[in-house]
Amino acid sequence: MTAALETRNLVKRFGGFTATNDVTLSVRQGARHALIGPNGAGKTTLINLLTGVLAPNSGQILLGGEEISRLPTHARVGRGLSRTFQINQLFGDFTPLDSMMLAIGERQGHGGMAWRPLSRDRAVADEAAALLKRFRLADAMGVATTLLPYGKQRLLEIALAIAAKPKVLLLDEPAAGVPEEERHEVLSLVRELPADVTVVLIEHDMDLVFSFADRISVLAQGALFAEGTVAEISKDPQVKAIYLGEDA
Numbered sequence: 001m002t003a004a005l006e007t008r009n010l011v012k013r014f015g016g017f018t019a020t021n022d023v024t025l026s027v028r029q030g031a032r033h034a035l036i037g038p039n040g041a042g043k044t045t046l047i048n049l050l051t052g053v054l055a056p057n058s059g060q061i062l063l064g065g066e067e068i069s070r071l072p073t074h075a076r077v078g079r080g081l082s083r084t085f086q087i088n089q090l091f092g093d094f095t096p097l098d099s100m101m102l103a104i105g106e107r108q109g110h111g112g113m114a115w116r117p118l119s120r121d122r123a124v125a126d127e128a129a130a131l132l133k134r135f136r137l138a139d140a141m142g143v144a145t146t147l148l149p150y151g152k153q154r155l156l157e158i159a160l161a162i163a164a165k166p167k168v169l170l171l172d173e174p175a176a177g178v179p180e181e182e183r184h185e186v187l188s189l190v191r192e193l194p195a196d197v198t199v200v201l202i203e204h205d206m207d208l209v210f211s212f213a214d215r216i217s218v219l220a221q222g223a224l225f226a227e228g229t230v231a232e233i234s235k236d237p238q239v240k241a242i243y244l245g246e247d248a
């Protein structure tokens with residue numbers, strides 16, 4: 001089966017420094033794939049290459065078998081590649097329902113829909129409410145986003161990315177800053193997304209990675225260092241060593 005997302009011999013240099021070193025990676029359709037690695041391993045650089053924020057020096061990126069390496073970010077989103085960000089980028093005064101209706105309107109190609117009477121957008125409002133409910137935000141739908149607990153804000157970010165109906169969703173530390181007791185909830189809701197959404201997760205918290213992922217790629221010094229199932233990666237002595245090296 002064609003991979004949902006692939007890189008072939010991807011290279012990114014900053015001056016003389018190689019931040020992405022010949023990375024060939026394949027993410028299968030429907031995967032819950034985690035990308036891990038110690039600080040500075042090149043995880044964020046790789047995500048920026050995938051989304052088109054950075055241009056590679058060489059190599060290819062394929063989405064569903066089609067090359068997207070030279071497309072601008074918005075064209076990649078249009079093809080089905082969405083991301084959430086490490087930093088909270090929500091409109092604070094908007095309610096989750098407002099933001100969600102805008103996101104759905106954006107997907108449908110009419111950005112100005114917020115000014116149309118709500119009654120004419122019944123289908124949009126219904127879809128927005130259903131999506132918010134799936135992310136356990138039904139009770140928070142009408143509250144200004146800034147007033148929501150941080151864990152709910154992170155869930156809203158993910159829900160908004162899902163509104164674009166992505167084929168591949170890139171999550172960059174979606175549980176960062178979320179209180180310990182809510183972190184597993186965030187990731188388990190993502191894990192339960194329909195199988196037609198492939199998820200690539202960058203995460204530092206190993207407990208979360210091991211309970212979320214069905215496949216793990218480990219980056220170290222810009223290169224793919226190891227790849228395998230949770231069972232394989234969690235007991236790989238060399239993977240342990242690079243993390244212990246970081247702790248030391």
Ligand SMILES: Nc1ncnc2c1ncn2[C@@H]1O[C@H](COP(=O)(O)OP(=O)(O)OP(=O)(O)O)[C@@H](O)[C@H]1O
Pocket residue numbers: 014017019037038039040041042043044045046
């Ligand atoms: N714009 C840039 N110019 C020069 N060097 C950069 C640039 N962006 C990243 N780097 C370097 O590339 C390396 C990889 O950085 P990157 O942020 O991708 O790592 P990371 O795995 O995401 O790290 P962390 O887990 O700490 O966020 C680092 O050594 C970093 O200093």
